[in-house]
Amino acid sequence: MSSARPATRRSRFLALLPGLGLFTGFLVAWLSSTGRERETPPMHVGRTEARRHPQLRTQRRSAVLRLRRGEPGSGGYYGAWAGSTDPQIVRHIEFQYEGMQHQAETALSGMWLFLTTEVVFFGGLFLLYMVYRLRHLDGIAEASRHTELWIGTVNTVLLLTSSAVFSYGVGRIKEGDNRRLFWASVVTVGLGLAFLLLKFYEWWDDLQKNLFPGPGFAITGSHSGSAQLFWSFYFIGTGLHAIHMIIGIGLVAWVAWSARRQRYLAGWFTPVEVVGLYWSFVDMVWLVLFPTIYLVDRVGS
């Protein structure tokens, strides 16, 4: 360990990130799957039917009890739910929704709203960068030349491909093809892991070159301060992005696992769409981060 290496607690903190991210990803996946599965899907028994066919009365009564207890998927009782009565699909409908269409639309718009919050989250960081770049253009330009362009480029291609592959997978499950979705998810996870591996290597390389801001910073001279600002932005931006990647990998891995168990249907694949949105969004963030860090100031004027 050379004396130029930054304090080990930084590396310890960075090592925490994958664990935290994976844990969060699986937690989110588990939370969204609890309560969905039902062993015996309740049948839609209307009041008139129950009156006419006494043997259906017990079935209706137990459906009512399940509804009263607020069990998700116990819908179908109040007849306000048009659309599919296929029990395989109905058991995925939560009791506050009219039908699968209603639930899927709501879930997707909810995810888009969440992505809007993420846009504003990263936007704050970009505000910081923009202001500093305006004030200290030379220092920031010089600092950005120390980034590894080939790693950034390869990573961009990896992410673009992974986004395309997962989008393909979503298209496949619309036709009910769990197997192709499984393989698309596996490839996506692989590409994501490759991205992260390259990223970790890049960080290690940056740390070796003393590019972490602080005492012993590699770039000295009049631009040292603003270069450190750039590299702070670099580590914060790529660090936050990596955390989102890790969570995303967890989510896509969960989709892969569920697809393996043939869990999704042509009539119900909302979790896949929602995860796809998240994953593509992580890609979008990188598409803005990449030129900012690696490209825009690389060639001096």
Add this chain to the structure above:
Amino acid sequence: MSAAGLVGLDAAHDNYLTDEKTIGSWLLTTDHKRIALLYFASITAFFFLGGAAAALMRLNLLTPNGLIVDHETYNRLFTMHGVIMVWFFLVPAIPVTLGNFVTPLMIGARDLAFPRINLMSWYLFMAGGIIALVGLFAGGVDTGWTFYTPLSTQYAKGYVTLVCCGIILSGYSSIATGLNFIVTIHKLRAPGMTWYRLPLFLWSLYATSVIYVLATPVLAMAMVLILFERIFRVGVFDPALGGDPLLFQHLFWFYSHPAVYIMILPGFGVVSEVITAFSRKSIFGYRFIAWSSVSIAVISFFVWGHHMFVAGTSLYSSVVFSLLSFIVAVPSAIKVFNWLGTLHKGFIHFNAPMLYALGFIGLFTMGGLTGLFVASLGADVHLHDTYFVVAHFHYIMVGAMVSAFFAGLHYWWPKITGRMYPEVWGQIAAVMIFFGFNLTFFPQFILGYEGMPRRYGSYAPEYQVLNVLSSCGSTILAVAYLLPLTYLTWSLFRGASAPANPWAATGLEWQTQSPPRTENFSSTPVVTDPPYYYPRPEERQHV
């Protein structure tokens, strides 16, 4: 004791409290009503914790030299008071308790759009709260709730990192809640419940949720940047590196100004509900109030620079922010006039919720108008960081907002618990709160105008009289806050059983039993009436 015993209902009235009684059914519930109660317990605890800090502060300020604590501790006290009250009481308060409970009932839905996310938001809130409390009690933070750099990042000795982590978690809790409300109000309305038939409480909750969702992530980023600076000892805002400490303030106030509208907008909604119900009269200018809530939510994002007039921002941007701050006062004023228009020729009942709501109108007007003083560039140079600002925001946050919280709490108490609270005690508490509050905070306007700075544990001797008055008022206020705690708890055991609609109010939540059954309605309601369809004054039939 079981929840059924608390509520004292017979078995004929199956409701959300009696359906399942295990601890697990409460801690893993996805029922919005139970989550509202979980939140309510947490919020109450935080309120009294933050209030205890305030009590110690006011006690300390009885004498010019600080009576009980030294300056270091005083700094930690006001930081604790600010952090707890802002993030763990006011920002969540009405939306997560009353909002969570009442929103699906008001739109005729069986639950919110994302019940599990609702539960997750409570756990995030608790996690953030516990982490922040550990930080605040283990040794505290002395930066003030505003965490200005470079004090918070380079010089503060304390648990800044812990508290910031707690704040980030609670921030994501509110993002989850806001997301849930927005999507629910868009997607889960019962047949016939058009936007213009929505109760105004939901319009203001919607506006609040927009702010939750769009402002809080910027706070998260500001906190992340503080964490980065502290953990890695790297200057992001360090002037020595070319950084700009003001950028932190921009990011912080981009959230924190809309945050104060998060705190007040639900109060507006509650007051609209209570005023109509207890004047037995339709709201005056429904669409004006509805759209003024939305416009407050939008314009509130444009005014944050008024917290930084004397921090070194450019004169040009200060002028822009000052002008926008004056504009944002207009929708609030529209609301006040419309409430007065509702009261006019109303058949007024002075129940406890109404007393709180009337107090709200007066106190909010004072707080809002004094906000214009500090929004003026010239006046702010004199008033910034004095007790004038402290009085201004306490008039809104405590005088108005806490009154609105109690108004809504008393108004919906029969629906939530199935019990009536003792009316006389409610009225006594409302009046006592009003007087105690004014005695506490009105002297602070004068103190600030005369130049007493805020966040000081000691002061020049000529300020003592007003400080003593203020501290006496805070004692009355403390007792007055304990009153509802006492009689509301009492009502859980001994209160009269509440009918479905004790106030004969309009609104879908009153069309179902008190307390509601787990799935809220026995069949999907269909809405055909306009909102607040009370008879017009000339059509009233007095018994």
Add this chain to the structure above:
Amino acid sequence: MKPWSVLAVWLVLLLLLALQFVAAGLPILRGAVPVIGLGMAVLVALTFMRLGSSRGLTPAFALAGVFWLCILIGLGSLDSFTRHDIGISALTGAPRIQHQSSE
């Protein structure tokens, strides 16, 4: 999305990436680099995230996000861009300008 459409969009994105490199190499086109990046992000949103074929609430939320991002960055940078003092340049020893010129 049909598989061929996915492939087509992927190729376009790679093309845009190459274009970005070209623009980054020419000083006159430097300003286009982040614009191309934003364009790629928008393309991903419209195609892979199916924003282009959505109706109702989804595009409303997406547009709201863009609007608020503009407010954050636009109004947030207003002060920094209209201030006249420059941060301490400790190494050059240049004095910090003490006051702002009055408008």
